[in-house]
Amino acid sequence: xxxxxxxxxxxxxxxxxxxxxxxxxxxxxxxxxxxxxxxxxxxxxxxxxxxxxxxxxxxxxxxxxxxxxxxxxxxxxxxxxxxxxxxxxxxxxxxxxxxxxxxxxxxxxxxxxxxxxxxxxxxxxxxxxxxxxxxxxxxxxxxxxxxxxxxxxxxxxxxxxxxxxxxxxxxxxxxxxxxxxxxxxxxxxxxxxxxxxxxxxxxxxxxxxxxxxxxxxxxxxxxxxxxxxxxxxxxxxxxxxxxxxxxxxxxxxxxxxxxxxxxxxxxxxxxxxxxxxxxxxxxxxxxxxxxxxxxxxxxxxxxxxxxxxxxxxxxxxxxxxxxxxxxxxxxxxxxxxxxxxxxxxxxxxxxxxxxxxxxxxxxxxxxxxxxxxxxxxxxxxxxxxxxxxxxxxxxxxxxxxxxxxxxxxxxxxxxxxxxxxxxxxxxxxxxxxxxxxxxxxxxxxxxxxxxxxxxxxxxxxxxxxxxxxxxxxxxxxxxxxxxxxxxxxxxxxxxxxxxxxxxxxxxxxxxxxxxxxxxxxxxxxxx
Amino acid sequence: xxxxxxxxxxxxxxxxxxxxxxxxxxxxxxxxxxxxxxxxxxxxxxxxxxxxxxxxxxxxxxxxxxxxxxxxxxxxxxxxxxxxxxxxxxxxxxxxxxxxxxxxxxxxxxxxxxxxxxxxxxxxxxxxxxxxxxxxxxxxxxxxxxxxxxxxxxxxxxxxxxxxxxxxxxxxxxxxxxxxxxxxxxxxxxxxxxxxxxxxxxxxxxxxxxxxxxxxxxxxxxxxxxxxxxxxxxxxxxxxxxxxxxxxxxxxxxxxxxxxxxxxxxxxxxxxxxxxxxxxxxxxxxxxxxxxxxxxxxxxxxxxxxxxxxxxxxxxxxxxxxxxxxxxxxxxxxxxxxxxxxxxxxxxxxxxxxxxxxxxxxxxxxxxxxxxxx
Numbered sequence: 001x002x003x004x005x006x007x008x009x010x011x012x013x014x015x016x017x018x019x020x021x022x023x024x025x026x027x028x029x030x031x032x033x034x035x036x037x038x039x040x041x042x043x044x045x046x047x048x049x050x051x052x053x054x055x056x057x058x059x060x061x062x063x064x065x066x067x068x069x070x071x072x073x074x075x076x077x078x079x080x081x082x083x084x085x086x087x088x089x090x091x092x093x094x095x096x097x098x099x100x101x102x103x104x105x106x107x108x109x110x111x112x113x114x115x116x117x118x119x120x121x122x123x124x125x126x127x128x129x130x131x132x133x134x135x136x137x138x139x140x141x142x143x144x145x146x147x148x149x150x151x152x153x154x155x156x157x158x159x160x161x162x163x164x165x166x167x168x169x170x171x172x173x174x175x176x177x178x179x180x181x182x183x184x185x186x187x188x189x190x191x192x193x194x195x196x197x198x199x200x201x202x203x204x205x206x207x208x209x210x211x212x213x214x215x216x217x218x219x220x221x222x223x224x225x226x227x228x229x230x231x232x233x234x235x236x237x238x239x240x241x242x243x244x245x246x247x248x249x250x251x252x253x254x255x256x257x258x259x260x261x262x263x264x265x266x267x268x269x270x271x272x273x274x275x276x277x278x279x280x281x282x283x284x285x286x287x288x289x290x291x292x293x294x295x296x297x298x299x300x301x302x303x304x305x306x307x308x309x310x311x312x313x314x315x316x317x318x319x320x321x322x323x324x325x326x327x328x329x330x331x332x333x334x335x336x337x338x339x340x341x342x343x344x345x346x347x348x349x350x351x352x353x354x355x356x357x358x359x360x361x362x363x364x365x366x367x368x369x370x371x372x373x374x375x376x377x378x379x380x381x382x383x384x385x386x387x388x389x390x391x392x393x394x395x396x397x398x399x400x401x402x403x404x405x406x407x408x409x410x411x412x413x414x415x416x417x418x419x420x421x422x423x424x425x426x427x428x429x430x431x432x433x434x435x436x437x438x439x440x441x442x443x444x445x446x447x448x449x450x451x452x453x454x455x456x457x458x459x460x461x462x463x464x465x466x467x468x469x470x471x472x473x474x475x476x477x478x479x480x481x482x483x484x485x486x487x488x489x490x491x492x493x494x495x496x497x498x499x500x501x502x503x504x505x506x507x508x509x510x511x512x513x514x515x516x517x518x519x520x521x522x523x524x525x526x527x
Numbered sequence: 528x529x530x531x532x533x534x535x536x537x538x539x540x541x542x543x544x545x546x547x548x549x550x551x552x553x554x555x556x557x558x559x560x561x562x563x564x565x566x567x568x569x570x571x572x573x574x575x576x577x578x579x580x581x582x583x584x585x586x587x588x589x590x591x592x593x594x595x596x597x598x599x600x601x602x603x604x605x606x607x608x609x610x611x612x613x614x615x616x617x618x619x620x621x622x623x624x625x626x627x628x629x630x631x632x633x634x635x636x637x638x639x640x641x642x643x644x645x646x647x648x649x650x651x652x653x654x655x656x657x658x659x660x661x662x663x664x665x666x667x668x669x670x671x672x673x674x675x676x677x678x679x680x681x682x683x684x685x686x687x688x689x690x691x692x693x694x695x696x697x698x699x700x701x702x703x704x705x706x707x708x709x710x711x712x713x714x715x716x717x718x719x720x721x722x723x724x725x726x727x728x729x730x731x732x733x734x735x736x737x738x739x740x741x742x743x744x745x746x747x748x749x750x751x752x753x754x755x756x757x758x759x760x761x762x763x764x765x766x767x768x769x770x771x772x773x774x775x776x777x778x779x780x781x782x783x784x785x786x787x788x789x790x791x792x793x794x795x796x797x798x799x800x801x802x803x804x805x806x807x808x809x810x811x812x813x814x815x816x817x818x819x820x821x822x823x824x825x826x827x828x829x830x831x832x833x834x835x836x837x838x839x840x841x842x843x844x845x846x847x848x849x850x851x852x853x854x855x856x857x858x859x860x861x862x863x864x865x866x867x868x869x870x871x872x873x874x875x876x877x878x879x880x881x882x883x884x885x886x887x888x889x890x891x892x893x894x895x896x897x898x899x900x901x
Binding site for chain 1: 551552553554555556557563564566567570571574575578581582585586588589591592593596597598599602603604605606607608609613614617618621622625628629632633635636637639640655679680681682686688689690691692714715716718720722725726727728729731732733734736737750751752753754755756757758759760761762825827828854856857
């Protein structure tokens with residue numbers, strides 16, 4: 001590999017700058033990827049500690065720890081931080097690190113914009129988190145910020161929240177443009193579209209989704225801004241506006257957003273499962289088509305979040321059928337992963353454990369999604385803990401376990417060291433048990449009739465809430481172990497080979513571990 | 528000391544009782560008491576079992592692979608990675624299952640949307656944070672607010688059996704009749720839900736949503752608001768009492784008479800003490816959740832009334848803000864929500880309680896004139 005030798009010699013001349021300016025001014029995709037990942041983990045801990053406040057209050061009936069106003073701020077900020085601060089930046093971090101390595105490119109296509117799109121994020125979250133200390137408190141209207149609760153009845157800090165969302169949107173759109181430009185222009189010679197690794201495919205599609213829907217979100221919050229500060233009535237019924245319009249616009253963004261948070265994980269899992277099954281991925285082409293189908297359908301199902309708002313029967317039926325249809329390509333993906341494992345030669349290192357848990361638990365989340373799609377039944381499930389259970393089952397073992405699996409899979413490549421396998425397995429099992437203990441009982445609570453977003457509840461919900469809180473504390477504390485494992489791995493450990501996993505495939509394993517500061521200065525040949 | 532000891536005992540009892548007395552591990556949806564809720568329940572069970580069946584097959588293959596194809600046990604990997612027949616099959620079969628599922632779901636939905644030929648019409652309005660029920664054919668209506676005492680919520684008293692699911696005035700409906708609900712809201716979006724009826728519908732300001740139910744079994748049915756509506760979202764339950772028809776008719780007659788009496792009260796000559804007494808009650812149900820029972824409010828969203836300029840000096844401004852609200856803030860227009868008597872009583876109470884000793888009062892007649900001059 002002459003390209004590797006070249007980059008190795010370059011390293012001595014063009015290594016990273018020293019001190020803080022390395023991080024402030026860097027245009028290196030690996031540095032920026034690391035910063036995204038560190039930022040997202042910090043946000044994960046912050047959003048997680050808010051979840052701990054929520055679960056502590058819900059440990060028993062009655063108000064013990066916080067008042068309802070603050071409880072609502074916690075649920076709102078937990079959702080916003082986890083969605084926009086933890087999950088999305090983590091995937092952008094993985095994209096930054098891995099896309100150039102996977103397609104044999106020296107860096108992202110637009111490195112300066114890359115720097116800018118990262119550094120916008122800490123600014124946006126500084127603004128968002130600072131609302132907690134403002135008079136009247138942080139946003140308290142739920143992460144879905146339905147008008148008019150968030151407009152006419154919102155706290156004074158709402159305008160800051162809107163500004164933060166705008167900045168995050170700019171950051172996401174720039175990140176997405178960068179991903180598309182990189183993938184479409186900088187693939188190594190010979191890497192045709194249908195030869196791209198699946199993580200590249202899923203990110204390409206995710207980036208298009210981002211560009212399509214982030215402006216819609218920006219439009220929604222801009223209308224809110226106008227309603228609050230400039231006397232318009234987009235969402236104010238008393239001025240001729242329409243509160244339901246808000247929900248249509250929000251969910252036109254919100255549903256594709258859900259897939260933005262899961263598609264890159266689909267891609268990563270499609271590398272990890274074959275690697276530890278020592279067998280090629282089953283149905284590569286159908287995987288690509290399934291992701292495309294899911295992305296297209298995601299624009300046609302938004303009103304399934306709104307079955308109870310009183311949309312007409314015809315609309316109700318359309319959105320029910322379209323939503324049911326999504327189960328088909330999603331099923332194809334699950335079947336493909338399982339068939340990849342079938343008759344393989346399986347081993348269960350930490351990335352594989354997280355990947356297998358991903359498939360099982362994400363499928364359970366998919367099942368409850370299928371149940372929610374049945375519109376008449378949704379009248380009973382809607383806005384109860386059943387929904388909370390559903391989306392935590394797709395997001396925690398889906399997005400978050402997908403990220404953990406990816407992190408363990410590629411940590412040797414990033415750091416040059418193997419992580420501590422025993423600790424990583426402990427991390428997995430504690431997370432797995434804690435997560436199920438926290439979220440499975442929520443199905444029962446919702447079916448028994450407990451609404452979501454309430455700080456206190458009727459006595460028949462006491463027992464499962466206590467179980468759920470214990471599970472949540474367990475899951476929360478366990479994540480500190482992950483921090484420890486990563487720090488330990490960065491600082492030292494067994495030296496990692498260029499390809500530490502015998503079943504792994506792809507260009508990223510052709511460069512040494514740790515990956516040199518500059519890689520693929522001359523593109524590799526893909527046959 | 529003794530007070531503290533008592534409180535500690537009450538607190539301990541309150542904390543322990545739910546776990547001990549109310550041990551309840553309900554895991555599934557209840558079939559409910561209406562045709563709709565029963566149909567929903569059977570849809571729910573059908574789709575649940577379909578999911579379980581698919582799960583057993585998929586996870587079965589997976590676990591078999593996990594146990595039988597381990598590298599540590601010397602498994603050699605196969606090398607297949609495509610099979611068109613299998614891939615077409617597992618696209619078509621799920622599709623067929625979904626179509627089979629959509630058919631009964633569509634039928635149920637069509638029936639749920641049929642609000643025609645109702646026998647009783649009730650308008651349900653969501654307020655922050657209570658419900659108002661208006662019997663539009665019988666010309667009376669009332670508010671329904673949480674009746675669980677503050678002490679129970681704050682763990683200073685043992686919690687009652689229907690903690691947070693009890694109200695002062697439940698909605699009353701006759702059994703065996705098709706009751707149509709017209710839902711709207713006064714401020715933010717709420718959602719009216721009674722699980723045992725299978726009825727949940729959003730109450731949206733500026734919209735009127737329709738839904739219906741027919742309950743065949745007399746009883747008390749409890750639900751909650753299910754759309755986040757602000758601070759006390761968790762504290763606005765729905766309680767419906769379904770009673771036999773004769774009982775219902777008697778109750779309606781009683782309510783109509785009471786409404787008439789209430790209207791006549793406007794004409795009565797009120798004293799300051801009478802208004803204060805009535806005002807305290809009206810304040811507790813309509814104002815205290817924001818402005819607090821001691822009038823100190825929760826600034827900045829909910830300003831203090833104690834010692835405030837409006838409540839101690841400018842009477843005209845005080846009447847205006849209570850009757851018409853203040854747009855762009857959480858202060859609602861109470862002119863349409865409260866009777867003239869209650870408006871007069873609340874304003875009088877606010878001007879004389881908590882050390883706001885203005886000695887001033889406003890009569891129901893003055894409020895009536897104020898409202899009609901506009």
